[in-house]
Amino acid sequence: xxxxxxRLPALGGLAAGLVVLEACAVLVLMVGAGRLASSSxxxxxxxxxxxxxxxxxxxxxxxxxxGLLALPRIRRVQRGTRGRGRLQALALLAVALSLGVIIxxxxxxxxxxxxxxxxxxxxxxxxxxxxxxxxxxxxLLVVSALLSVGCLVALVLGAASWTxxxxxxxxxxxxxxxxxxxxxxxxxxxxxxLEPLGREPRAALWPAIRLAVMALFVLRLSVRLxxxxxxxxxxVGPRALIAARQLRTRQSGFLTAxxxxxxxxxxxxxxxxxxxxxxxxxxxxxxxxxxxxNHAHVGIDVAHGGIDGWRAVLERVRADPAVRGASxxxxxxxxxxxxTNLGGALLRGIETRSATAVTxxxxxxxxxxxxxxxxxxxxxRLSPAELGAPASLVTGPAGRRHDPVDAxxxxxxxxxxxxxxxxxxxxxxxxxxAADGGASTPERGSAAVVPPEAQPADEASSPGGPEPGPARxxxxxxxxxxxxARALRLYVGDEVDVVSPLGDLGPTGPVPRTRPFRVAGIFxxxxxxxxxxxxxxxxxxxxxxxxxxxxxxxIEVRVAELERAxxxxxxxxxxxxxxxxxxxxxxxxxxxxxxxxxxxKLAMFVVLGIAIVVAGFCVFATLTLLVQEKTxxxxxxxxxxxxxxxxVGIFLLEGALIGALGAGxxxxxxxxxxxxxxxxxxxxxxxxxxxxRLPVHVDPVELLSVGVTSALVCLLATLYPALFAARLDxxxxxxxx
Numbered sequence: 001x002x003x004x005x006x007r008l009p010a011l012g013g014l015a016a017g018l019v020v021l022e023a024c025a026v027l028v029l030m031v032g033a034g035r036l037a038s039s040s041x042x043x044x045x046x047x048x049x050x051x052x053x054x055x056x057x058x059x060x061x062x063x064x065x066x067g068l069l070a071l072p073r074i075r076r077v078q079r080g081t082r083g084r085g086r087l088q089a090l091a092l093l094a095v096a097l098s099l100g101v102i103i104x105x106x107x108x109x110x111x112x113x114x115x116x117x118x119x120x121x122x123x124x125x126x127x128x129x130x131x132x133x134x135x136x137x138x139x140l141l142v143v144s145a146l147l148s149v150g151c152l153v154a155l156v157l158g159a160a161s162w163t164x165x166x167x168x169x170x171x172x173x174x175x176x177x178x179x180x181x182x183x184x185x186x187x188x189x190x191x192x193x194l195e196p197l198g199r200e201p202r203a204a205l206w207p208a209i210r211l212a213v214m215a216l217f218v219l220r221l222s223v224r225l226x227x228x229x230x231x232x233x234x235x236v237g238p239r240a241l242i243a244a245r246q247l248r249t250r251q252s253g254f255l256t257a258x259x260x261x262x263x264x265x266x267x268x269x270x271x272x273x274x275x276x277x278x279x280x281x282x283x284x285x286x287x288x289x290x291x292x293x294n295h296a297h298v299g300i301d302v303a304h305g306g307i308d309g310w311r312a313v314l315e316r317v318r319a320d321p322a323v324r325g326a327s328x329x330x331x332x333x334x335x336x337x338x339x340t341n342l343g344g345a346l347l348r349g350i351e352t353r354s355a356t357a358v359t360x361x362x363x364x365x366x367x368x369x370x371x372x373x374x375x376x377x378x379x380x381r382l383s384p385a386e387l388g389a390p391a392s393l394v395t396g397p398a399g400r401r402h403d404p405v406d407a408x409x410x411x412x413x414x415x416x417x418x419x420x421x422x423x424x425x426x427x428x429x430x431x432x433x434a435a436d437g438g439a440s441t442p443e444r445g446s447a448a449v450v451p452p453e454a455q456p457a458d459e460a461s462s463p464g465g466p467e468p469g470p471a472r473x474x475x476x477x478x479x480x481x482x483x484x485a486r487a488l489r490l491y492v493g494d495e496v497d498v499v500s501p502l503g504d505l506g507p508t509g510p511v512p513r514t515r516p517f518r519v520a521g522i523f524x525x526x527x528x529x530x531x532x533x534x535x536x537x538x539x540x541x542x543x544x545x546x547x548x549x550x551x552x553x554x555i556e557v558r559v560a561e562l563e564r565a566x567x568x569x570x571x572x573x574x575x576x577x578x579x580x581x582x583x584x585x586x587x588x589x590x591x592x593x594x595x596x597x598x599x600x601k602l603a604m605f606v607v608l609g610i611a612i613v614v615a616g617f618c619v620f621a622t623l624t625l626l627v628q629e630k631t632x633x634x635x636x637x638x639x640x641x642x643x644x645x646x647x648v649g650i651f652l653l654e655g656a657l658i659g660a661l662g663a664g665x666x667x668x669x670x671x672x673x674x675x676x677x678x679x680x681x682x683x684x685x686x687x688x689x690x691x692x693r694l695p696v697h698v699d700p701v702e703l704l705s706v707g708v709t710s711a712l713v714c715l716l717a718t719l720y721p722a723l724f725a726a727r728l729d730x731x732x733x734x735x736x737x
Contacts, residue, residue, distance in 0.1 A: 060101040067094035083164040086157055093154045100147045107140045178220060185217040196680060204680050211679075215672055222668075226661070233657075239646060242637075243653040246626065258625060259658065262618045266662025267669060269611035270710045274670030276608055277702050279677075280601050282695030287597070290526045293360040296556035297586050298569045300576070306330075306551030307581065314555055316575050322560050322568045325357030328552045330542045335499040336480075336535065338488040345484060345535045347498065349542020358558045361523060361536065365479070368492045368521025372477040373538040379493075379520050380474045387493040476541045477520030481531030485522050494519045498535075500546060515545055526691065562586075612710050616717035619658050623651055623721035634725050635734040644726035651722035652715065659714025663707045670706075674698050 070091040074084060162170070188210040196204040230248055234241045247259065300307075300317070307313065310328055317326045330349040335342060352373050356362040362370050372379040478498070480490060490496060500513045517537065525531055543549065559568045565585035573583040587594070627634070634647060674696050682694035 057102060057105050060098040060105075063094050064098035064102075067091045067098065071095070083161060086161045087164065090154065090157050090161060093150060093157065097147060097150050097154065100143060100150065104140070104143045104147060107136065107143060110136060178224075181213070181217050181220055184213050188213050194679065208676075208680060211672075211676055218668070222665075239649045239653055242650050243657060246630065246650075247654055247657055258618075258622045262615070262622045262658055263662040263665065265615035265618045266612070266659060266710055266714060267665035269608070269615045270663050270666025270706055271670040271673065272611060273605070273608045273706050274667060274698075274703060275673050276604055277601065277706070278670070278674045278696050278698045279694065280597075280604060281697040281699055281702065282678075284594070284597050284601070285697045286526075286691065286695040288594070290530075291590060291593075292562065292586055294364070294525050294527065294530055295586070295589070296358065297559045297562060297565045298557035298572065298583065299554060299586075299589055300557065300572070300581055300583050301554030302580055302582065306548055306553055307555075308551055310552045310555065313576055313578070313581070317555060317557055317572055320568065320572060320575065322564070322571075323557055324560050325354060325558045327351050327354035327358045327556050328539065328554075329355075329556060330539060330546060330548055330551075330553045332500065332502070332542075332546045332548075332553075334535075335501075336484070336488060337497045337499060338490055338494070340489045341487060343484060343487055343532075345480075346533050347500075347535055347537065347542060347546070349537050349539040349546075351539050355556075358556045360525075361479070364523040364525050365521045366482070366524050368479065368519070370479065370521060372520035373479065373536070373541075376474050376476050376518070379477045379518050380472050382493050387491070475516050475518040476537060478517040479521040479523060479536040480519060481534055482522055482524040483528060483532035484535065485519070487532070490519050490522075492519050492522065498545070502546070513545070513547075609709065612713050615662070615710075616713040619655055619714045620717040620721065622658070623655055623718050624724070626654075627651070627721045627725045630725075631728060632734060634728050635730045635732070638728065638730035639734065647726045648722040651725055652718050655714050655718025655722075656711065659711040662714065663710035666710065667703060667707050671698065671703070 071088070074088045074091060165173070188206075192206045192210045194207055194210060196207050227248070230244045234244045300313070314326055314328055317323060328351055332347050333344065334347040335344050350361075352370050356370065475495065478496065480488075480496075485491070488496065495516050495518055497514055497516050502513070523531070537545075539552075543551075557568075557572070559565050566587060569583045569585040573581075576583065637647065675698075677694055678696040678698075684691055684694055
């Protein structure tokens with residue numbers, strides 16, 4: 001009988017393992033069908049699909065044989081034997097799933113070869129299913145659904161049948177699993193990098209596998225270490241001994257399950273809180289980086305009017321050792337009009353040489369050059385590859401936006417030459433405007449349709465290329481944001497009219513001042529409000545157009561240490577010595593924005609902290625039930641002379657252990673989720689969120705605060721059960737059954 005009991009669970013366990021593999025067959029068969037349905041398969045694709053189908057068919061046949069072999073042996077076991085029903089259900093499921101996999105494979109083959117696969121558009125399951133006949137498709141979907149449900153049931157039964165195996169068999173299985181997991185962990189750690197080498201899904205496959213194996217290894221190691229830690233805790237003292245023994249007891253299966261659910265509740269609530277705070281911290285860091293990359297760390301301006309004698313102020317600011325760069329600027333509200341649209345903007349005149357040391361404008365340029373603002377003549381003689389840079393940009397590998405023209409300038413050159421050929425069929429290289437610039441710029445006309453001869457001599461390509469030709473009229477350059485360029489349909493080299501409301505006084509009243517500019521560049525910062533609002537020109541041009549004379553609107557300062565900006569601002573205020581000037585750090589300049597983010601983060605912490613409180617109620621219920629069940633044991637301890645403080649300490653320690661285990665598991669899981677999201681990225685629609693990946697930033701202080709909060713909530717939840725146990729009357733407790 002003992003020999004039969006050993007072989008019987010072995011066959012059941014083998015059937016369960018084969019059922020687990022068959023659960024994967026449902027998905028793999030559909031993927032293989034998609035490969036076979038491809039209209040343009042690669043080398044060996046049909047053979048690969050047929051090989052997959054043949055392998056899973058062989059697996060189904062083996063599982064069918066094992067199930068048929070196990071069924072008669074299980075029936076010979078005496079009724080009422082522990083585990084007989086579970087093993088019989090597993091064997092029946094193995095037979096049923098094997099037949100289902102065989103039927104599904106036959107239906108897949110019929111769908112592939114019976115649906116004119118040569119006419120099926122390329123390459124996937126969805127395209128295949130669109131060309132499968134209705135009855136065949138219905139049968140395939142019904143069989144796949146039944147297989148999925150059957151696999152879930154089989155997995156649950158397999159997990160429930162694990163305890164039926166002898167202890168020696170379980171140790172062998174777990175030892176083999178640990179050895180396999182350790183080998184895979186070591187090999188993947190040595191051979192596979194954790195950072196994806198690209199942003200394609202294929203590039204992240206092996207790093208994701210390594211991360212999954214590492215997570216399983218850490219989980220298995222934790223499961224191995226927790227009993228050892230509890231055993232070590234038992235040696236600390238009598239209170240720790242009783243608390244650890246009660247937590248590990250298996251006499252009450254229901255109470256053990258409730259305790260496990262309490263730990264899981266604390267773990268998942270802590271994980272959700274860590275993940276949410278990390279994502280919100282990532283948004284804050286991303287917003288902070290973009291704002292401080294395009295604005296000053298310290299701003300110097302006046303409440304009204306402009307700053308006179310600003311050169312002396314600028315020299316004093318640059319003399320501070322903590323200042324990395326300082327630049328003067330002039331700004332005013334204007335309106336831009338193109339051939340197709342108009343829009344409001346904030347015109348800012350900058351010193352191009354010093355502005356790049358203060359802001360990231362030079363690095364944010366995706367088309368054009370900042371030097372064109374100081375040299376408008378070069379802007380009038382652009383090469384064909386630099387003209388017509390489109391404003392409809394796509395996301396690039398580094399999170400920035402770019403255009404195919406950047407990667408291959410010959411694309412723009414070929415486009416320009418084709419347009420020139422259509423406009424000048426006689427082969428002449430005509431220009432769209434005279435040298436004096438009399439013709440206005442159409443929607444995309446003069447920006448993209450420029451003869452190759454317009455390339456300057458210093459930027460001419462290889463010998464035999466286009467020769468320098470007549471340039472268009474010289475206009476001051478202007479750099480616009482990507483969203484504004486998209487709204488106005490502006491391209492590098494286009495002419496745009498800038499209108500200032502503060503114009504001259506005419507016979508009928510104020511007359512707006514208008515001046516044409518030429519687009520010298522398009523920048524992308526990642527901030528919609530900045531990309532749609534700001535335009536840049538040179539400082540002398542802005543002073544002349546806005547009629548500010550020699551005055552400026554303010555000075556932008558970049559400091560070496562970002563968080564010490566308030567100290568630097570106070571020191572600069574004393575060094576300047578002009579009370580009318582406002583010297584404000586970035587914390588004050590963006591106080592409302594970052595204050596709103598901090599308030600939102602606090603609100604999310606409070607709201608998600610309620611989940612930890614709910615988990616605390618679960619701990620409260622667990623320990624209350626434990627006190628009720630251990631009433632007799634508590635009475636024995638009181639009869640032996642245990643004090644009330646000792647009983648309170650025992651149950652408080654048990655609640656602290658539940659909180660520590662749950663918080664530790666939750667922090668580990670949350671850090672794993674944030675690590676995966678940070679390394680592999682969660683894609684977002686940049687047209688909606690203006691970022692292409694979900695930003696994640698893990699703050700160790702927040703991580704520690706979540707863990708401490710979870711542990712404290714669990715500890716507070718144990719106060720009432722502990723006090724209730726301390727108040728039990730020893731005589732009444734000993735009478736309890």
